[in-house]
Amino acid sequence: MTSPAAAPTNAGTASAGIAAQALDVTKVYGTGETQVRALDGVSADFASGQFHAIMGPSGSGKSTLMHCLAGLDTISSGEVLIAGRPLSKAGDKELTELRREHVGFIFQQFNLLPTLTARENILLPLSIAGRKPDPKWFDAVIDAVGLRDRLSHRPTELSGGQQQRVACARALVSRPAVVFADEPTGNLDSTSALEVLELLRRTVDEFGQTIVMVTHDAKAAAFADRILFLADGRIVDEMHGRPTAELVLDRMKQIDARVAGAPIPASEPR
Amino acid sequence: MWRATVRSLLGRKFRLILTSISIVLGVSFVSGAFILTDSLSTRFDSLFQSVNQDIDVEVRGVPVSGDVPDLGLGDGRVPIPEAILDGVRKVDGVEYASPGVTGQAVVVGKDGKAIVGFGPPALGGSWDPDDKESPLSLRSGRAPNADDEVVLTAYTADEADVAVGDEVRIVAAGGTQTYEVVGIAQYRDGNRDSLAGETYAAFTIPEAQRMLNVPGGYSIIDVHGSGDVSNDQLKQRIEQVAGSQTEVLTNDELNAEQTSDIKEGLGFFNTFLLVFAGVALFVGAFIIANTFSILVAQRTRELALLRALGASRGQVTRSVLAEAFVVGLISSAVGLAGGVGLSYGLQALFSLLGQGFPDGPTRIEPRTIIVALIVGVGVTCAAALFPARKAARIAPVAAMRDSAIPDKPLRRQATVGAVLAAAGAVAMFIGLTGGPLLVLGLGVLLVFLGVALLSPVLSRPVVAGLGAILGRSITGRLGTENASRNPRRTAATAAALMIGLALVGAIGVIGASAKTSIKDLVQGTGADFIIQSTIQFGAAAGVSDDALAKIDDVAGIDSISTLAFDQAHIDGDGTTDGVQAANDGYVSTILDLKAVDGDVDRVPDGSVLISESSAKDRGLAVGQKIKLTYSTGQGSTLKVAGVFEDNSLADGLIVPIGERAKFFDTDVQIAFVSVSDGADMDDVHSRLDKALADFPTIDVQDQSEFTKQQTAQIDQVIVVFQGFLVLAIVIAAIGIVNTLALSVLERTRELGMLRAIGMTRKQVKRMVRTESVIIALFGALLGVVVGVGFGIALQQALSDQGIEKLALPWLQLIIYVIVAAIIGVLAAVLPARRAAKLNILNAIKTE
């Protein structure tokens, strides 16, 4: 099933640590007639310090996989590990703590609190945890997202791109083991989208941040070190070494054709 | 449009149920008040009908004078001479006629305490073995046939804890006497122990005449006709022989009179309940207005779409009002059922308090149903009117855009609020300075409305202040932010609590002021002991001359100041003035009058002291002679010896103590005792108690006991009001639940995000709780401020009626605020649980 793609560029980091891991994960929604296997035996390692993208057609299970990896959703079977900790048996309290300490989130809808300033929004995860920010790290994050002069603004006074960069800073500020981003550029114009993607790339390169990003945009995926392709809840392909958007698009088309073609041999020709 | 309305109703079940609770409660009180009073008055009607069924005509004496209030004790009327009984018996058409003697008689229990109910009277009467019309029959024992024998009704015997063969003491106009209980009586009608919680002792006729002070005559003659003539004809015939000093009533007239007394009492009770119903509905109106504006805001897109599809503004308004109409109708129906329940509940409560009502059917008059529906539907629709008009302002383009309805700026609303509050304050001032009570009520209403409209502007700084105290943690911080996000909604929610607490607070201020004033007054008298009867009205309400003589004999007593009351006409004019008969000790030591003119330190025989206001009203001056006519019709001509400044103890006439012989109540009403220097207070107290051992109704109290007793009465009144105002607070709590539920719903996505980035369920709950507590505290603080304002205004208005000193019940007010905070915590329980249980994924996905 794996394609003969190039080996990971920084193999050293990969062996140094796995930020998140899926082991034969299945996720079934509903029962009986209406049953949907959103994830069907997914196994994948997400190496630390790398930018991972998850691609696939709509309904292929991208978001489900991300939610399961992030401890937001329970899995039907298999196991998920974040920073070496298994999640399948964890209760709400442990999962909440795990998300607070080890996971960062970037949402498609930004999801900032309108009543708080940009600075307060960024510091929110630390405030919730009752922790003091490390001033050096906070400065580094602020500089990385380039919002120093906007810190006292409220979300309504910021553009979409700026809001998403605040959301990025919020995800980074607690130094999580892994940041999950679900279509982070889905609500942005192309210029803002580019800014956000470049920002994410920089955090991987400069801070060694691990990022798992769900996207259906080949251009976005092209910023990643490694791309997983999902179809019908299974990993059907993988690309490494920062391929160009065109190459990603080509691979997508191949997969689409395979998936679309797949049922035909299964049924009798008419 | 109708289908959209129904769909919208069904889609918002939970919120509408919460909202309708306030209407249900209000309507329950309205209908409960009517159902209870209707049921009771029909039951009393049929009770009196059956009690009086054998009496075709009754003869009784005319009132001693028009000024004597009929307290239902049977006294205050001229006795019927025995000769008239013979005359009546000879009238053609009279089958038999039985005489009766009635009056007040207080039975003393085995424990030595007089049986004093706070409502029903203590009655005495005669037991005539030949009386065929008597409503009473013997349950056990026999009729009294000696002067020291008595029959008690079963209820009375129970209360006194005595049985046939026991001794019992009875206090009446004729003094205190010990009797042997020879029989226990019950009412023929239903074998009742009592009619409505009254006590009744029946003596032989001569003993009744002596004890109840009806010398040589009767109080009533009950006549049973032979059936040949109508009661009216019989009445006419009897009037021929009954003389000018009697009144003759037919059975119908008798029933009507007895029930009208009861109905008057029930009418007060009805008004009392309706006032609380009004408070509940007024508070409820805020909740309804709030809910409907929330509903309209949530449905902006849907309503805009309707407009875009061609619905007119009127149709949009009507669709919202139709929703309110349905909610009001259903709530009223439920409230009506609640009213039936409430009427049973109140009856149970009263029988627990010892005020039993006759059993019988529960009556729901058509009037009750109509009023309940009109009130419930009317209040709901009126409250929904503003939100409905706002809905009509939604522009059709709002269907495409995510734009809220433009709110009128807060400042404009605040200006309107300030104007209303000011107008209300003026109306209150007019109402309190002698204007009609309705103007006062209207003023209170306007002030509430004004403050409610002003409060959104106030909410920002107050909420921020509260947040600074409560919200140091991130959850507190976020909760505070949420509370100030929608100042209008926060203010409307808090307004309900504000009204409840303002009313309780105002009553608290008045109560505390009254208590302090009484304390000061008692201290000001300088008396060591205060002696008075535990009975409020009637012959037993005084300190008899025998008792005074006993007090006088007690060693260690320096002086006794005595006082009796009556009413008097001056120089035969139509109005009456209060008159006190006082001895010099009372005038010089207790009253401590300030002279305007003449000598006011004593009141010598043949003289009268007069207050400045009375003197002014009548153009009287020192040296003038005036003729006083007391309520008995007797009077004296006295010379004005002095004019004094009105004070809370004296604002009419003061005459020499000897004048009380011409009063209706000839006994001294209250005696103040000063102890001689060096005497031991406790010793004197126990000597006084011992000296008065034969006067079970007379109580000796030192200053602190007296003050405690008086203030305890005030506390009781406060508790009753608080009890009823709990209703307003319950409605307010419902409003908070409603607002919080919405707040949680609106912020679903935020909550999802917060949970995703690591907020624990506990923290989520704490955040919702903070919001709730802040809203509650905001309402409570506003309420306390408004309530204290009302209280001060009332106290000022009542300062010349005994509430001279302003006192603020700080502890009580602080407790109210704490209670409000607890209400906030409780109101948050369900919404917080809901917020904490949100599915994170679904929450993040919501629009």
Ligand SMILES: Nc1ncnc2c1ncn2[C@@H]1O[C@H](COP(=O)(O)OP(=O)(O)O)[C@@H](O)[C@H]1O
């Ligand atoms: N809560 C749910 N209940 C039932 N089915 C779901 C639910 N969430 C997702 N699915 C189904 O699981 C599959 C994968 O969904 P999702 O992970 O959202 O896909 P993607 O993000 O790739 O578009 C889809 O068929 C979707 O309909």
Ligand SMILES: [Mg+2]
């Ligand atoms: Mg998706």
